[in-house]
Amino acid sequence: xxxxMLGTGYVGLVSGACFSEFGFQVCCxxxxxxxxDNLKNNIMPIYEPGLESLVIKNKEAGRLTFxxxxxxxxxKADVVFIAVGTPTRRGDxxxxxxxIYEAAEKIAKNLNGYTVIISKSTVPVGTGIEVKKIIEKxxxxxxxxxxxxxxxxxxxxxxxxxxRPDRVVVGIENNKAKEIISSIYKPLFLIETPILYTDLKxxxxxxxxxxxxxxxxxxxxxxxxxxxxxxxxxxxDVARGMGLDKRIGSKFLHPGPGYGGSCFPKDTLALxxxxxLYDTDISIVETVVKYNQKRKSDMADKIIKIFNGKTENxxxxxxxxxxxxxxxxxxxxxxxxIIPKLKKAGFKISAFDPVSMKEAKLLLNDIVFSExxxxxxxxxxxLVILTEWNEFRGLTASKLKQLMNGNILxxxxxxxxPENFNDSEFTLIQIGRPTKxxxxxxx
Ligand code: NAD
Numbered sequence: 001x002x003x004x005m006l007g008t009g010y011v012g013l014v015s016g017a018c019f020s021e022f023g024f025q026v027c028c029x030x031x032x033x034x035x036x037d038n039l040k041n042n043i044m045p046i047y048e049p050g051l052e053s054l055v056i057k058n059k060e061a062g063r064l065t066f067x068x069x070x071x072x073x074x075x076k077a078d079v080v081f082i083a084v085g086t087p088t089r090r091g092d093x094x095x096x097x098x099x100i101y102e103a104a105e106k107i108a109k110n111l112n113g114y115t116v117i118i119s120k121s122t123v124p125v126g127t128g129i130e131v132k133k134i135i136e137k138x139x140x141x142x143x144x145x146x147x148x149x150x151x152x153x154x155x156x157x158x159x160x161x162x163x164r165p166d167r168v169v170v171g172i173e174n175n176k177a178k179e180i181i182s183s184i185y186k187p188l189f190l191i192e193t194p195i196l197y198t199d200l201k202x203x204x205x206x207x208x209x210x211x212x213x214x215x216x217x218x219x220x221x222x223x224x225x226x227x228x229x230x231x232x233x234x235x236x237d238v239a240r241g242m243g244l245d246k247r248i249g250s251k252f253l254h255p256g257p258g259y260g261g262s263c264f265p266k267d268t269l270a271l272x273x274x275x276x277l278y279d280t281d282i283s284i285v286e287t288v289v290k291y292n293q294k295r296k297s298d299m300a301d302k303i304i305k306i307f308n309g310k311t312e313n314x315x316x317x318x319x320x321x322x323x324x325x326x327x328x329x330x331x332x333x334x335x336x337x338i339i340p341k342l343k344k345a346g347f348k349i350s351a352f353d354p355v356s357m358k359e360a361k362l363l364l365n366d367i368v369f370s371e372x373x374x375x376x377x378x379x380x381x382x383l384v385i386l387t388e389w390n391e392f393r394g395l396t397a398s399k400l401k402q403l404m405n406g407n408i409l410x411x412x413x414x415x416x417x418p419e420n421f422n423d424s425e426f427t428l429i430q431i432g433r434p435t436k437x438x439x440x441x442x443x
Contacts, residue, residue: 012083156326171203225432235432320387
């Protein structure tokens with residue numbers, strides 16, 4: 001079985017490497033020449049724990065290759081996965097399907113013998129059928145089936161998620177494609193992973209429902225956190241008390257500055273557009289999208305308010321820029337909303353993230369990018385934690401005292417243990433938790 005992975009980004013590269021680890025012959029192709037050249041030289045285009053060693057291992061075993069010759073690799077394939085991006089279309093919130101349709105045309109022109117074409121990209125309901133029509137129009141004699149296999153991996157934990165997923169969803173039109181896909185996922189079947197076969201449209205919709213539901217869950221706990229702050233309750237205990245109820249579950253009940261990343265923001269917007277097209281009420285998701293956008297801006301206001309508006313030339317240190325730990329992905333990271341607003345308010349900002357600095361430098365202007373945590377914190381009036389990297393969790397009052405000028409810790413991820421700061425001169429402000437010490441602003 002020869003698998004061609006069209007698109008070598010977070011999903012394509014991880015899936016390609018994992019399928020080769022299952023023992024299949026996989027070629028990852030991409031229209032970005034540099035990406036493929038780098039991968040041939042073992043240079044990863046993204047930061048993802050465990051990815052580099054998995055790629056190198058399978059390359060050396062001869063099962064994983066990289067190529068820019070997309071035409072040739074489609075001709076050789078028994079299975080073509082589409083793993084290209086589906087960003088938000090500028091101006092209207094729909095998923096931009098340009099890359100999907102480009103891929104469909106490319107596939108149509110190069111199909112050679114029976115091939116199963118499987119979309120791993122997140123695409124609006126009906127896109128699979130559209131891809132099929134494009135291929136049939138360009139190549140009426142093509143012998144192929146179409147399938148939808150939405151990907152649920154999380155950046156930062158992508159390999160584990162791929163190798164041990166909660167479930168695999170497969171939308172198919174007939175048994176011939178089902179047999180091939182079930183042979184690809186046989187290693188997961190052996191570890192009793194539930195594999196859910198549906199029709200194409202249902203599979204496409206499952207992905208959007210799952211992401212939108214998680215966005216709702218995060219926003220719910222964020223709103224509860226706001227209420228906890230007002231009434232003096234602790235949102236962590238509220239979340240624990242809720243999460244122990246098996247009907248609710250404890251995951252995605254961690255408050256923060258609003259969700260970001262490459263999926264939730266664009267997928268919630270796209271789902272709203274789909275609902276509009278079909279004249280269906282999806283007001284829950286609409287509310288969440290609006291609230292989440294406002295929340296990021298509110299977080300900047302919260303920081304400005306802590307300084308009583310005396311923000312001009314105050315130095316604050318931002319730890320964490322990526323939308324979550326263990327990734328360098330900056331797409332829709334809350335940092336991109338919060339930092340510019342703080343800049344505008346007059347703060348002098350230094351920032352540090354363990355892996356996303358290269359990406360961040362392309363997106364954020366006029367701030368100091370520090371080499372390490374210590375440089376970042378030097379002489380700061382306040383520390384703001386925007387991403388909960390493990391290495392920030394261990395910061396102690398004595399270390400911070402050595403480095404900082406002020407005594408304010410604004411932890412928008414609740415990464416620090418409040419007990420470690422109880423008897424210190426620091427004021428620790430977290431999300432949805434009571435603040436114990438008095439705030440002192442250095443003039
Ligand atoms: P990405 O932007 O990291 O990678 C997409 C890659 O496709 C790029 O390298 C691009 O050059 C390449 N490409 C675009 N058009 C191409 C073409 N015609 N031929 C060959 N290569 C082409 O995107 P991603 O984050 O991997 O996401 C891919 C899809 O998977 C999206 O639909 C996304 O919503 C979905 N998804 C992403 C994640 C995630 O965590 N990133 C998780 C689940 C699902």
